[in-house]
Amino acid sequence: MSVITLPADPRTIPALVCDPAAIDAFAADLLTASTQVDDLGTFVAGTAPIATWSGDDAVAYHQQIKPLGERADAMSLALRQVARRSASHAERMQELVTERVDLVSRRGSLVGQLNGLRLSAPMVPADQVADFQADCDALATQIGVFDEDVATWVSGIATEENAMVAAFDGMLSWQQVKARYEGVPDPADAALARKPGADAGPDVVREWWESLSESEQQAILAASPGSVGNLDGIPASVRDEANSTALARDLAMLELLESRDQLTGAEEEHLTNARAARDALERVADRDDPVTGQPVTSQLYIYDPTAFDGDGRVAVVAGDLDTADNVAVITPGLTNDGTKIPGQTSSALNLYEAARADDPSQSTAVVAWMGYDAPDDGDSLGVGFEHMAENGGERLADTFDGINAIRDDDPHLVAVGHSYGSTTTGTAATDEGLDVGDIVLLGSPGPGDSAGHASDLGVGEEHVWVGSNSRDPVADLGDKGWVNKGNVELGLGRDPAEDDFGANRFEAEATDRGDGLNPLNDHSKYFDHDSESLDNLAQILNGDYDDVEQAEHKYDPWYSGPVDPEWDRTPEVEDTRGDES
Structure with missing residues (x-):
């Protein structure tokens, strides 16, 4: 056997x-x-x-x-x-x-x-x-x-x-x-001594950073995070580490002073902005990627809580800005400052989720960008003029130049401007030139006086997109054609949803349009989940242009007032979360 x-x-x-x-x-x-x-x-x-x-x-x-x-x-x-x-x-x-x-x-x-x-x-x-x-x-x-x-x-x-x-x-x-x-020189000192000047472009900054040894880079992040945290040309992951360190330091110091009732007025504003940045990052960390089920990557790309006389300058990313196939930068408008970054981040997260659910094969990063001094509080009257948009446009162009500088590949970049942010985006395109693939204007009072036609934005009129809810009063402020009705100019250039402007208008009606007593409710629905607007934004971000649901343009016949064909169309509910089986 x-x-x-x-x-x-x-x-x-x-x-x-x-x-x-x-x-x-x-x-x-x-x-x-x-x-x-x-x-x-x-x-x-x-x-x-x-x-x-x-x-x-x-x-x-x-x-x-x-x-x-x-x-x-x-x-x-x-x-x-x-x-x-x-x-x-x-x-x-x-x-x-x-x-x-x-x-x-x-x-x-x-x-x-x-x-x-x-x-x-x-x-x-x-x-x-x-x-x-x-x-x-x-x-x-x-x-x-x-x-x-x-x-x-x-x-x-x-x-x-x-x-x-x-x-x-x-x-x-x-x-x-x-x-x-004891007595050992800090590697950060010699490395920072070789740092390019303030007028250096992002390509030069990247070259400097990559010339440093790993120990020098790590030394700078510990000894002087503020020197690289907001510097265009530095990788997003590095800026996130530097800014996160600076944020933690600020919170520790300011909350200690708060507990002792020793905060000055300026320090109170500083702490409020720091807490807002922290809350925005937590919102990203609390959301799961609809494809992987893992927490969404967050990056603190800009952190300057005392900028603009205490309004603050901040940008939070949902996704990985260093590697994403598709990148959107959302520029907000009136009433926004550093304290509002959590809400802006929620909008960015909605677009991130919608884009990922629409095409899981592509990676995404969406930036909630409060990188300029938008009209708010004491300077809210600036919303009627373009000077704040012009200043913001320079900063927005710098941001896109920085993103392009840190990438060796060719990501699809999309500039999304909402409300006065669309004026800032349009001004950045006409005055500074935006190196992006597409420009999207949402609820726009006008893209600035220099943009008489979509082709003036520099990306080709076929890559200029407009979302305009027919019940949104802000989106109805721009000039609409052969004559400015009533001879009262309230807008900031042409209405980009109007036929003669030549942009692609996409469906952006809300199923609950007109609800409530506040006439501005429909101005804030463009990033709502399961909306026409968010679904079309996701298609644009993913480059799926044929799937964008086009809307009829506004027009201004000589014999009557402006007409919006979308007024009578019944809006549809779209699945932007990938919930449909």
């Missing part, structure tokens, strides 16, 4: 209790702490010494603060090193978590095969024993490879944990930090 040798059970996989996201957050906190301590060193070396103060007390003061600054510089370098090691630890532990999932799957398959052999072994005919044994041996070989992979995985955990322990062991006391870092 032949004896069959069955393989041994595959090795059991140890449990791994680990939260890589929490480790990464810890690393970010350490980096923020490093930045705060570095600020102390900078203060001591800069404005803390009082040149006009003399005498014994002055000598004692200056002697006292100098060691404090040196200690701060050394501690900043030490914190920076541990922060970077912690970030690497998070990345490595995520890899190990993923590897364990694969090992569990492999073991399940091997156990299934082994159980099948065990059940079959007693019934194997004598003339098939050799073949059956060969199957057993083959499975034994696979199990042997698996056992080695588990051993390598377990060893990898131990190696990584030991490396983390060693990193902290060397930084547990001031004496250790002092011996290693």
Whole structure:
């Protein structure tokens, strides 16, 4: 009687209790702490010494603060090193978590095969024993490879944990930090000394950044995040890290002052804008990609909370601006400033979700861009003039130049302007030139006086798109043809939805148009889910132009007032979430 040798059970996989996201957050906190301590060193070396103060007390003061600054510089370098090691630890532990999932799957398959052999072994005919044994041996070989992979995985955990322990062991006391870092020059200083001037273009900035070593880049992100966080030509992922560090530092400092009731009026505005940026990022993180089911990537592309006399300048991205196939930048209009970025981000998220649901094969990034001083509060009268749009247009053009500079490929870029933001977008196109594929004007009071026709926007009239809800009073302000009815000019150029302007008008009616007492309700529905407008915006962003539902243009016959054919059409509900089976 032949004896069959069955393989041994595959090795059991140890449990791994680990939260890589929490480790990464810890690393970010350490980096923020490093930045705060570095600020102390900078203060001591800069404005803390009082040149006009003399005498014994002055000598004692200056002697006292100098060691404090040196200690701060050394501690900043030490914190920076541990922060970077912690970030690497998070990345490595995520890899190990993923590897364990694969090992569990492999073991399940091997156990299934082994159980099948065990059940079959007693019934194997004598003339098939050799073949059956060969199957057993083959499975034994696979199990042997698996056992080695588990051993390598377990060893990898131990190696990584030991490396983390060693990193902290060397930084547990001031004496250790002092011996290693006191008097060591900060790599950021020499790197920043080579930084291009303020008038350098984004291509030059990118060249400078890529010329730096990894240690120099990391040093800048810790010591001076503000020097690169809003700099066009720097990759979006780097700007996000720099701005996130600056945001965390601001929140820590200002909320401490708030708890002590020590905030000035300007600091209160600063804190409000910082919290708004944080809330906007959380909105992105709380939404899942409709295709992958994973949280949407967020990026803080601009963070300048004290800009424009406290209104703030900020841009939040839903998606990855460095890699996305299709990129939209949404420019808002009247009443918007840094405090409104959460709501703008919700609109960007809706467009992101609609585009992804429409075409899962393409990647998307949508930027909620509050990068200019829009008319609001004290300067709200600026909405009737173009000077704020002209200033904003320069900044918008710079933003697109920066996006183009960081990309080696040729992404599809779309400039979307809503309300006065459409005037800003139109002015950017006519006065500065926008290097984009398509321009979309939503609820537009006019694209600026320099745009008499869609062809003036520089992308070809076939790539100029207009969404105009027939009940939106703002979209009805532009000049509509051969004569300005009533001789009262309220708009900011031509009505881009009018036939003579030559743009593509798409369906943008809301199913609940005209509801409510506020006549401006329909002005804010262009990014609503399941709306005609959002569905068509997604098609444009994905480049699916043939699927855009065209609408009839407004026209202005000589014998009557302006006519909007969309007024009597019944709007339709569109599926912009991918919910239909």
